[in-house]
Amino acid sequence: MAGELMDNRGRGEAAWTWPSIHPEGRKFGLIAVAVSLVFLLLLDWEIVGWPLLMLSAGVFAFFRDPERVVPQGDSxxxxxxxxxxxxxxxxxxxxxxxxxxxxxxxxxxxxxxxxxxxxxxxxxxxxxxxxxxxxxxxxxxxxxxxxxxxxxxxxxxxxxxxxxxxxxxxxxxxxxxxxxxxxxxxxxxxxxxxxxxxxxxxxxxxxxxxxxxxxxxxxxxxxxxxxxxxxxxxxxxxxxxxxxxxxxxx
Missing domain, CATH: 2.70.70 (Glucose Permease (Domain IIA))
Structure with a gap:
């Protein structure tokens, strides 16, 4: 969809997609996932591991980078x-x-x-x-x-x-x-x-x-x-x- 021309008369194609993650957020999200897996798989501390895993999802969501349809006009x-x-x-x-x-x-x-x-x-x-x-x-x-x-x-x-x-x-x-x-x-x-x-x-x-x-x-x-x-x-x-x-x- 990036770069596609859309208008108010139905031109173009639109469909919901998962937003991408900004590069700044990928490293934080992956670190949070790695730490949560250590607690879940190696230490078997589910009381800590599951909240950390949910926090990882929150980190990825915070850095989401959806596409936008930008109105065109010099003014x-x-x-x-x-x-x-x-x-x-x-x-x-x-x-x-x-x-x-x-x-x-x-x-x-x-x-x-x-x-x-x-x-x-x-x-x-x-x-x-x-x-x-x-x-x-x-x-x-x-x-x-x-x-x-x-x-x-x-x-x-x-x-x-x-x-x-x-x-x-x-x-x-x-x-x-x-x-x-x-x-x-x-x-x-x-x-x-x-x-x-x-x-x-x-x-x-x-x-x-x-x-x-x-x-x-x-x-x-x-x-x-x-x-x-x-x-x-x-x-x-x-x-x-x-x-x-x-x-x-x-």
């Missing part, structure tokens, strides 16, 4: 992470992404923009994806604390990695991977200068965390506070579009 911004929209607010972009640079091009500017924050629980897929296509112009890692990623101040105090993409029309879009209370490592799979497509995998954060997206000036969120989004599939905004959307929990 569309897709969710970079699976999870719950916990914050939508007007904020200044991170200092590291604000200013123009001779080498890395245009920054996000020094005026407030809309930030959409997506919180990933340990049950969500943790593969992060590019919100728009373009060239990776900045990839800035910043050590920090491991506060609850749900807190607003986590954007400025937690371990994080800023990514700035220059889109096809030359405008920039930025997003930030933020480590959380349990997450202890941000793992990128892209580097500065790489060209990425919208929805392409750019990395992962291990064990619960958050991703912030800084929408271009004049662009409002198309998702609601409390909404669940899917990385690479949910359209969270369309550049240049502003409209108040309301939702009701039920």
């Amino acid at each position: 569309l911004i897709v969710a970079p992470a699976d999870g719950l929209v916990t914050l939508i607010s007007e904020v200044l972009p991170p200092v590291e992404l604000q200013h123009d640079d001779v080498l890395s091009g245009r920054g996000l500017g020094t005026e407030p923009v809309t930030r959409v924050s997506i919180f990933m629980s340990v049950f969500d897929v943790h593969i992060n994806r590019a919100p728009m296509g373009g060239t990776i112009k900045r990839l800035i890692y910043i050590p920090g604390k491991f506060l609850n990623a749900d807190l607003d101040k986590a954007s400025e105090e937690n371990e994080r990695q800023h990514i700035l993409i220059e889109t096809g029309n030359g405008s920039p879009i930025g997003f930030t991977q933020i480590a959380g209370l349990v997450a202890r490592r941000i793992v990128p799979c892209v580097k500065t200068g790489d060209m990425v497509a919208a929805g392409q995998r750019v990395g992962l954060i291990r064990f619960g965390s958050r991703v912030d997206v800084y929408l271009p000036k004049g662009t409002e969120s198309k998702v609601l506070l409390g909404q669940k989004v899917i990385a690479g599939e949910t359209v969270i905004a369309e550049t240049g579009k502003q409209a108040l959307l309301e939702g009701v929990t039920q």
Whole structure:
């Protein structure tokens, strides 16, 4: 199915398949399986072995990497992470992404923009994806604390990695991977200068965390506070579009 064109008129073929496991998770899962088999087969400690075996299944599930059908459109911004929209607010972009640079091009500017924050629980897929296509112009890692990623101040105090993409029309879009209370490592799979497509995998954060997206000036969120989004599939905004959307929990 990878690379196949699908549309809203039935073109393409879709069927459920087992998701693949990200390479980062295979080693952890295999180690957990090996340890559980030692307790089950060699030591005959079933009270320890069976829980470890179930934990192994949980490790593989955490690192699952399903395929996604990415909506196509130069103005569309897709969710970079699976999870719950916990914050939508007007904020200044991170200092590291604000200013123009001779080498890395245009920054996000020094005026407030809309930030959409997506919180990933340990049950969500943790593969992060590019919100728009373009060239990776900045990839800035910043050590920090491991506060609850749900807190607003986590954007400025937690371990994080800023990514700035220059889109096809030359405008920039930025997003930030933020480590959380349990997450202890941000793992990128892209580097500065790489060209990425919208929805392409750019990395992962291990064990619960958050991703912030800084929408271009004049662009409002198309998702609601409390909404669940899917990385690479949910359209969270369309550049240049502003409209108040309301939702009701039920």
